[in-house]
Amino acid sequence: MARHRNVRNRSYSDDYDYDDVYGHSVEEDSCLSPSDADQWMYDRSRNQQAISSFLSSHNDIQEESEELTEDSHPCLQRRESIDLRGLNLNEEDEAKLMSCLDELRNVLGDTVPENILVQTVMNHNFNFNKALDEILNNNKTKDEKTKAAVTLPVILEPAKAPVITTDVKVPKVIATKVEPSKANVIKGFKIDSPKSLPQTPREQSPANRERTPSRTDQVDDSKSATKLKENKTDPNVQYSNERKSDKDHLYIVVIGHVDAGKSTLMGRILCDLGEVSQRTLHKYEQESKKLGKQSFMYAWVLDETGEERLRGITMDVGRAQFETKTKKVIILDAPGHADFIPNMITGAGQADVALLVVDATRGEFESGFDLGGQTREHALLVRSLGVNQLAVAVNKLDTNNWSQERFNEITTKLKSFLKQAGFKDSDVTYVPCSGLTGENLVKSTTEAELLKWYDGPCLLDVIDKFKVPQRPVAKPLRMSINDIFKGTGSGFCVAGRIETGVINKGDKVLVCPTKEMAEIRSVSINDMVSNVAFAGDQVSVTLSGVEMQNVSIGYVLSDPIQQVPVSARFEARLVVFNVKVPITKGFPVLIHHQSLVESASIVKLKALLNKSTGEVLKKKPRCLGNNSVAVVEIEVCRPICIERYKDVKELGRVMLRVAGVTIAAGLVTDILSI
Numbered sequence: 001m002a003r004h005r006n007v008r009n010r011s012y013s014d015d016y017d018y019d020d021v022y023g024h025s026v027e028e029d030s031c032l033s034p035s036d037a038d039q040w041m042y043d044r045s046r047n048q049q050a051i052s053s054f055l056s057s058h059n060d061i062q063e064e065s066e067e068l069t070e071d072s073h074p075c076l077q078r079r080e081s082i083d084l085r086g087l088n089l090n091e092e093d094e095a096k097l098m099s100c101l102d103e104l105r106n107v108l109g110d111t112v113p114e115n116i117l118v119q120t121v122m123n124h125n126f127n128f129n130k131a132l133d134e135i136l137n138n139n140k141t142k143d144e145k146t147k148a149a150v151t152l153p154v155i156l157e158p159a160k161a162p163v164i165t166t167d168v169k170v171p172k173v174i175a176t177k178v179e180p181s182k183a184n185v186i187k188g189f190k191i192d193s194p195k196s197l198p199q200t201p202r203e204q205s206p207a208n209r210e211r212t213p214s215r216t217d218q219v220d221d222s223k224s225a226t227k228l229k230e231n232k233t234d235p236n237v238q239y240s241n242e243r244k245s246d247k248d249h250l251y252i253v254v255i256g257h258v259d260a261g262k263s264t265l266m267g268r269i270l271c272d273l274g275e276v277s278q279r280t281l282h283k284y285e286q287e288s289k290k291l292g293k294q295s296f297m298y299a300w301v302l303d304e305t306g307e308e309r310l311r312g313i314t315m316d317v318g319r320a321q322f323e324t325k326t327k328k329v330i331i332l333d334a335p336g337h338a339d340f341i342p343n344m345i346t347g348a349g350q351a352d353v354a355l356l357v358v359d360a361t362r363g364e365f366e367s368g369f370d371l372g373g374q375t376r377e378h379a380l381l382v383r384s385l386g387v388n389q390l391a392v393a394v395n396k397l398d399t400n401n402w403s404q405e406r407f408n409e410i411t412t413k414l415k416s417f418l419k420q421a422g423f424k425d426s427d428v429t430y431v432p433c434s435g436l437t438g439e440n441l442v443k444s445t446t447e448a449e450l451l452k453w454y455d456g457p458c459l460l461d462v463i464d465k466f467k468v469p470q471r472p473v474a475k476p477l478r479m480s481i482n483d484i485f486k487g488t489g490s491g492f493c494v495a496g497r498i499e500t501g502v503i504n505k506g507d508k509v510l511v512c513p514t515k516e517m518a519e520i521r522s523v524s525i526n527d528m529v530s531n532v533a534f535a536g537d538q539v540s541v542t543l544s545g546v547e548m549q550n551v552s553i554g555y556v557l558s559d560p561i562q563q564v565p566v567s568a569r570f571e572a573r574l575v576v577f578n579v580k581v582p583i584t585k586g587f588p589v590l591i592h593h594q595s596l597v598e599s600a601s602i603v604k605l606k607a608l609l610n611k612s613t614g615e616v617l618k619k620k621p622r623c624l625g626n627n628s629v630a631v632v633e634i635e636v637c638r639p640i641c642i643e644r645y646k647d648v649k650e651l652g653r654v655m656l657r658v659a660g661v662t663i664a665a666g667l668v669t670d671i672l673s674i
């Protein structure tokens with residue numbers, strides 16, 4: 001029923017100082033010891049070191065014969081034989097040229113001879129976009145002239161729907177408007193210039209260093225000619241055609257303090273809607289009884305792993321779906337425990353709206369709401385991640401005999417806090433309920449005590465009334481990867497949310513920041529196979545043409561032409577919420593950007609702003625305290641895929657955390673080069 005993200009590919013030792021983040025855990029004693037954890041947790045860097053050391057110490061192992069050698073591959077020979085001496089370039093221009101050529105090959109593969117690439121880049125003074133335009137337009141003209149049986153890469157205006165020629169046998173192709181984006185402020189050599197190339201273990205791997213031809217590089221000409229797909233349909237038209245009969249998809253993240261009853265509430269809704277069979281429920285009842293945890297029976301619907309069930313807490317984002325009158329709702333059940341905030345952020349990053357669950361039991365609401373509790377932190381985080389519609393489930397009200405007084409006490413406190421956090425009163429709805437008894441969840445209450453003072457909607461009706469945000473399907477593709485796993489067939493799967501654009505089966509996409517071209521072999525949305533997926537969909541896609549170990553959580557699948565900007569430095573407008581010591585120049589932080597967690601530092605404090613007007617109060621302030629708003633420059637330890645907030649909201653937001661506490665949230669205002 002529910003599916004958990006596979007967190008295998010997150011390198012915890014990379015991301016966190018274990019003591020800093022986990023040091024305050026109340027569960028510490030019952031946790032795995034660090035050495036046990038180390039043994040079981042996947043460690044990206046450790047794995048890669050192991051592979052490279054294995055390769056270097058086993059020279060006798062022959063490479064697979066299907067890997068083409070230099071001699072046998074004409075394109076490689078051609079690449080190796082570029083002689084730049086005749087061009088009389090200085091070092092910088094040579095670097096620009098090589099970088100542009102790399103970018104062009106990423107898009108075009110080996111369909112265009114090297115000398116033409118070099119000539120075109122030189123003609124356009126190393127301008128990647130112009131060179132690419134010219135080459136593609138030349139190809140188009142040639143194609144039209146020769147009416148060749150093979151489709152060459154073509155750039156199309158989306159408004160002018162292309163004519164589909166049926167007399168030529170061409171592979172089924174898809175397309176997109178490919179005018180170079182002005183939004184990609186850093187392009188061509190600026191992204192990939194050798195100077196700015198990151199020295200990460202991943203990029204130092206033999207495969208990357210020697211640019212071993214990947215399978216995509218080796219495909220024969222007829223296949224490579226279809227690397228860029230022609231889009232036959234306007235994305236908006238395609239979206240309305242595909243989805244017109246479907247209910248709107250709504251992604252809802254369930255947040256709140258540990259043990260507020262989130263999983264029980266969602267499990268109970270799923271059971272009451274008939275999404276969980278009686279047999280399964282009976283099994284959960286028996287098994288949870290055996291462990292002495294019968295009260296967690298409904299939570300088991302979403303808490304699927306043995307450790308989660310044994311410990312009685314959610315550790316990773318649980319996923320399930322149900323339908324309301326007008327919507328298909330996909331729930332993302334986030335962990336409430338402070339140790340798992342990074343997973344909660346991943347869930348919140350995929351959500352359209354949020355359901356905040358608070359425990360109405362006396363003393364429990366207070367400990368979740370007071371400083372250090374997760375109620376405030378979760379609410380602030382989801383708001384900072386762009387969620388603006390919220391339902392608040394005042395849960396476990398059965399423990400207070402459905403007291404109106406208690407309900408009012410809780411909602412009064414929450415109202416003033418949520419307003420400060422940036423939620424409009426009109427976008428927040430409060431619902432009294434009980435996940436355990438099922439009261440007021442999927443149908444209006446029959447509980448006499450509650451009926452005395454409540455005649456509002458049940459939780460399901462509140463969820464049904466949420467507005468579904470516009471899906472930016474016409475923008476270039478951006479899909480951030482939050483999970484990587486081996487599928488059943490060839491290739492491997494990556495899962496994540498399509499932030500903008502469309503993915504069709506058979507599309508070529510660029511895996512960024514490494515910029516390797518891959519092909520989409522299959523698409524599934526919420527575990528259902530599909531030929532196409534759109535912005536807003538949470539999908540898993542099978543990739544081929546790129547090695548699994550070269551892809552990491554936090555990478556982005558990008559439109560190959562209108563590429564996602566890649567940089568290690570950017571400017572952001574920060575709101576500082578919670579710092580023990582003021583932020584000064586060089587302040588180290590962990591940056592959370594979608595599912596990516598990287599070390600970074602605030603390298604420049606540019607201006608302190610007035611919170612409400614945005615006017616500059618002070619240029620180059622020396623420090624930033626709590627509740628300040630400021631423009632800063634942030635440098636990440638290695639280049640990441642990042643967008644300006646005004647271009648792609650979802651990739652233009654960052655959270656900054658220090659020692660397990662979220663200290664600030666920021667919107668990216670500019671992308672800079674180092």
Ligand SMILES: Nc1nc2c(ncn2[C@@H]2O[C@H](COP(=O)(O)OP(=O)(O)OP(=O)(O)O)[C@@H](O)[C@H]2O)c(=O)[nH]1
Pocket residue numbers: 256257258259260261262263264265295296299312313314315334335336337395396397398399433434435436437
């Ligand atoms: N009395 C009462 N108990 C409840 C209710 N909802 C949940 N509980 C109990 O609260 C405990 C915690 O429930 P969970 O659903 O695991 O809480 P959670 O918020 O998902 O926990 P984490 O995901 O680990 O943060 C369990 O023992 C539940 O039986 C309720 O409405 N009334």
